[in-house]
Amino acid sequence: MGITHRGTTRRVRAALSAAVVICAVTAAVPAAATAAANATDAVRGPTVAVGGLDVGVERISVATDEGYGAASITPDGRSVVFRSLKDVAGSGGNEVYVHDRSAGRTRTEPIVEGWTPAISGDGRQVAATTPAQGMSTQRIRQHSLDLGILPFGCGRCNEPSLSADGRHLAFGVVDYISHNRRVLVADRDGGYQTIAYLGSGAPARPSISGDGRHVAYQDRAYQKEGVYLWDRTTGTTSGPLEGPDTYASLVQLSDDGGKVVYLSGSDTYVHDVASGTTQRVPDVKGVAIDPTGRHLLYAPHGTGGPSLVLRDLRTGTDKTVSDQPATAEVDSVSADGRDVVFQSAADGIVPGDTNGKPDVFVRRLF
Template identity: 50%
Template sequence: MRRSTNRGTARRVRGVLCAAVVVCAVTTVLPGAASAESGGVARDSAVGVERVSVAGDGTQSDGDSTGGAITTDGRRVVFSSSAKNLLPGNTPGGESVYLRDQPSGQLKRVGTAPIQAPVISGDGEYAAYWVLLFRDTKVKLAQWTAGSAIGLNCDALNCSQPSLSGDGRYVANVATIGRPSTSQRIDVWDWQANTKQELAWFDHTAPSRPSISGDGRFVAYQDGKAGNVFLWDRDHGSISGPIEGPATEASIVQISEDGSKVVYLSGSDTYVHDVSSGTAQQVPNVKGLAIDPGGDHLLYAPHDTTGPSLILRDLSAGTDEVVSNQPASAGVDAVSAGGRDVVFRSTADDIVPGDTNGKSDVFVRHLY
């Protein structure tokens, strides 16, 4: 069902645009501030916010829930939780991975013991996460239909930091080599064909992670030691970059599902790199967190902590909408197509009525 185009009580505030020359033809967009939020609880078809880390009957969780990633159409959400009461007979000993279908409210536990928040494929059929297996880490792929997880055929001692294509077929991840670890590489697995492409090798283990486009053609990744962001193009078999330009340090945030934009951080600013033109749009003094599948909406956290904690920027219109006025956090894959929905985590107890569990919860704000 297509949601109403009424933006409710959330007011859009047009940002002030000004030109600046940063790296290569960079446009600077000054962050604005929206002032009001839509309250109440919504179920898929209305503007508002709902708590999704709940049982199928709406019972609130008895444990902390974290992470949160949403599909392209906003239908499904993946998150992790230490709760024991989300499913009948559910008694996990620690953190578990849950997939939730929003329209039906159906919830499935599809994995256990994630080290970091899980990510989701654009179609919502798969989630990926990484776990500790004895001394090593492995990537697991969970399927909605099967309701269970499988281990990927990682040919290194440690594999981590997965990113999924739109249909879940391609998984980009980091493989760490040696014990103790001395080097790492960026891989892309076609797990259905059981084939692998090695994109880059690094002679260090500084944080380096990939982000893959929906069709698996592009992978943006960082060299954590040099502070550079690169873009791999499968069709041309080429690697371009560093996309932030020379003598500039940067770290990767996310590539949009359509492969048109790459978000990276540099200094105190966020940049949205246009893949086709090679130019970048600068959003100063904010921390970019995620971008929507079409590359038009940036979710960010202002460095100024006295105002809203999460804001969604319409990059074309230069307008902002508040996602959360309360303290909140979000990760990659947090925005659905067109900026319709944003998933986030918060410990606040006044985002929706009846939040009395005293735990961190995962929410989805429906903006239209």
């Protein structure tokens, strides 16, 4: 069942264009790719053993003299992608890192980015927006460990979102002449589809499901403001989703494609695609949703309590992720709400954190 909020459904013709190569990476890290990688021992805070697992928090940043942020985690909780907040000399951007929590190692990706980097669900591919020279001010770079930086035939591209196996990449592109934005999905088997033409150049924030079937995005054009959902199988787009003020901004589509999280006014809404019903979470800012669509990470409005909270949408119970100032991005919750990755400049989250700069942390909740 599609989105039912005051929406109409329209068929969007898929247009094939220049081929895009999207390759997966091997699970092992070859020597050439690890030359710049840093082995790192995660710094852990207080932990409690629950069912054989350490429940607590760890810092995964790779150095103590830089700031880090914009982190996302894979559904299995094993891999975390994040970026340095320090400009790379001569590049105009920031380094991207992928931390393997099982191996306890961090590798440096030879790409720079100006937006939140994306990681495929299997943790084998990274995409990020990087500054480009010439007429195009931005482009998306993808990197695999065995093939290096992959060619991507697109200028003025940004906002990457990867499917679970890395086959499909959703992204936005601003037309050079009209300055309006399009939303596209690239297929590693060749070609790409334009799934939406938007009437403004405002961010579309595309979010793709793990199987690549659905893409949620927002449109900020006059009288079209709202959130929309594209379905590859039916070739249709449904929407808009919107709040009481007929305005909505997208947070994230769950990995299973079943839930769409969006903001409207001071509230957060979680829309169930199958039933067409919407759950309102009042007076909070939704930040991310776990791959199953059951757990919502949110930031309470106001400053009197924790900065990040994870809510079980089925039971209504809350768990504090951080009681100190902290922020998080989309794709920051692993499956079933077990792990949450976030960034904070607070110095009391783990012992010995005295650099006075933002770091990346993972909290295991159970």
